[in-house]
Amino acid sequence: MPFTSLGLAPSLAQAAANLGFTAPTPIQAEAMPIVLRGDDLLATAQTGSGKTAAFALPLLQRWLSTPPTTGTRPLLTLVLVPTRELAAQVGEVFRSLAEPLTRRPKIVVAFGGVSINPQMMALRGGADIVVATPGRLLDLIDNNALKLGSVQHLVLDEADRLLDLGFADELGRLLAQLPPRRQTLFFSATFAPAVETLANSMLQDPERVEVPVVKSDVAVIEQRVFEVDDKRRTQLLRQLIKDHGWERVLVFVSSQYAAEHLAAKLHKNDVFATSFHGGLSQGARKQTLQEFKEKRWDVLVTTDLASRGLHIDQLPVVVNFDLPRSADDYTHRIGRTGRAGESGLAISFVTAASAAHWRVIEKRQGLSLPREQYAGFEPIETEPAGTHDPEGTGGIKGKRPSKKDKLRAATAAQKPND
Template sequence: MSFASLGLCTPILEAVANQGYEKPSPIQAQAIPAVLEGKDVMAAAQTGTGKTAGFTLPILERLSKGPKVRANQVRALILTPTRELAAQVGVNVATYSKRLPLSSAVVFGGVKINPQMMRMRQGADVLVATPGRLLDLYNQKAIKFDQLEVLVLDEADRMLDMGFIRDIRKILAVLPKNRQNLLFSATFSDEIRQLAKGLVNDPVEISVTPRNAAAPTVKQWIHPVDKKKKPAVLAKLIQEKKWKQALVFTRTKHGANRLTAFLEERNIKSAAIHGNKSQGARTKALANFKSGEVRILVATDIAARGIDIDQLPQVVNFDLPNIAEDYVHRIGRTGRAGAEGQAISLVCADEYKELTAIERLTQQILPREEVFGFTPAIKLAESQPLRPLKAKKPKKPKKPRIEHKDGQRSGDSASGHRTASKKPQSRRTNSASNDNKPQGRKPQKNKPTGTGNKSRKPRTSA
């Protein structure tokens, strides 16, 4: 199958050919015809499968045959969870539309809003945006959706993980009802399907990669190592293996900064990219990494979304992720388009639980290799025999909320407290009717105690 057989016009085919692509990937072969037919699509696709071109190419084909975009209007809206992914998708759109009379724009937070407002005065056939900045621009009347034809939610699973569901619902509420909807996600979780119910209509469902599976061309293994020795082990691997380019994942922003400083002290050119960095710093770090000026890019999971580098040879898990699915997302940065890649994880004894979850999710025991001179003092426990993954049970419908009685705390029923009986209620009623009586506490009579005839003094107010 060729791109020409999918019904794309000559300018798009030339742009694709200039990028060196000859045959569509499985996700492209299925998604492009469905989008061209105007159908709603739900596609499960991991990073590196070519999904961006899977929706970009047919959208450009459809828009090229439509009316000219008006001022402040948008004809196709692509929502992404992070700035980096928005920028990357924007580059793809601009590349493939170079020979078409179409315009595109990218808007995200972390930079000044005024230039974006000025840009949107011309309108954009394709707008790539993060949810928060899009709402800001809409509320300032810089963006209108009267001409909107297509909505794309890219990496919808990550949007939900990052808490964008409220913003997404606000955006959906102001869009025209008559539109084409495309939803792309790594998996079709229960939460994604719940979101899809109010979004897509009779969608074509596409799933081209086994769930939670990495590309077969990626070689995976772990190095058992003590937690405090991880930076030294990483530096040793970089220098001895002569890695020219590696993407390293840490669990925290501060951890990324500390590791970058450690590597820089050893003359290993490195840069960190995470949420606390300014947009300018993140863009510069990514550009330097792509150009080869920076050898090691240290990133957190969220910031790494949108990092799209051809032939990235190594991905290193300096810290294992808390969520096993993120392991698959991480190592999906290497081994793209049939190329070979390596995924190396530095694992300490404290991360045994995370390692077990990853091995169970991917249904494979990761090989172990000790680094010479760094035998861990605290041994990493052996992997358990793999158990097959159980299918998730459908969630039980929530019980109808029971209205609480007067005087009962709202959480009493949920916490297992008994409901107030009639007797205490009547007692409270009686006390309520005697409002005119003094409410002060009666002085207690002197009572003998077990230790002597000491009397208890009445409490006095401070």
């Protein structure tokens, strides 16, 4: 099926081909006609499925259909993302797709952690498309650098994270400044029930697109589980890297401190490792990520900051040194490998203390993986008593809405035009 059969202009179909999209992916095939029609959309698809192009291509076409303006450009398309890295990545996709067009939109990417002045300068004369994190967007609005009254298309990329508690207040302030009549698009790999309730309250008769995980794609990522004592996880990680000759490994831990601590321990033991987390400056994060992509680091120890929105070509291995807090985060983490049809390996360390936690992840992900023991690292610790409850949560973030979830849902329901 060619892109033009979906209603896409030949120039944009060629732009998609230039980025390696010779034919629409399932999410693109289903979502693009809806976006072109102007309907609201709630879309879920696995990571690495081409979600960004699924909204960028039709929104560029919608922009091309508007007459050129003289003077200040009105902001027509606003894309909200949760992290700086994802903002830069989405902005780059828009720019790459717009490159071959004879008429090009002005695209501005804005995020925190860097000086606001260059972003304010970039917004002089307006912008056609803005990709931003919520906090920095509010800063720009407070500094009168842009207004949202002309927005016709709103995209929430990684919407489940944007609608999480940490962004609820910022989103509420932003939505209050948007025109009530607009197209709203939600894209994410996962939607928890409480988040979906909020999403539905913000959408107007939305179309729903759910692209199931294709079995052939699942097989691309081999998932393995190793039982290990808590204090021997670092040694096991080093041994795995040595025995298998892994040249690039993305290792997930639970906190910024853990990222710094583990990276330092690995580096001290001749493993070329560094940390990547939200406590670093934007400049340091950008440099570290680029160095890892260029294979100047063997191991990148990170928090869930890197679990979404990052595309690293030919990343062979992901390790859950600490298990993720939620089952959905497990999906996002392992989705960093096995991208673009390449094979990948996802390894999880399970200790006696985290065994119950892992059982819940397995249950919610529909997994049943054999527990392996690596020679020389057979565990001696035993699981704490009382953690074998099959209906327990294992300490994992649950699906049942919390009191805060219910409060946010009630607030959203009272403001249907926000």
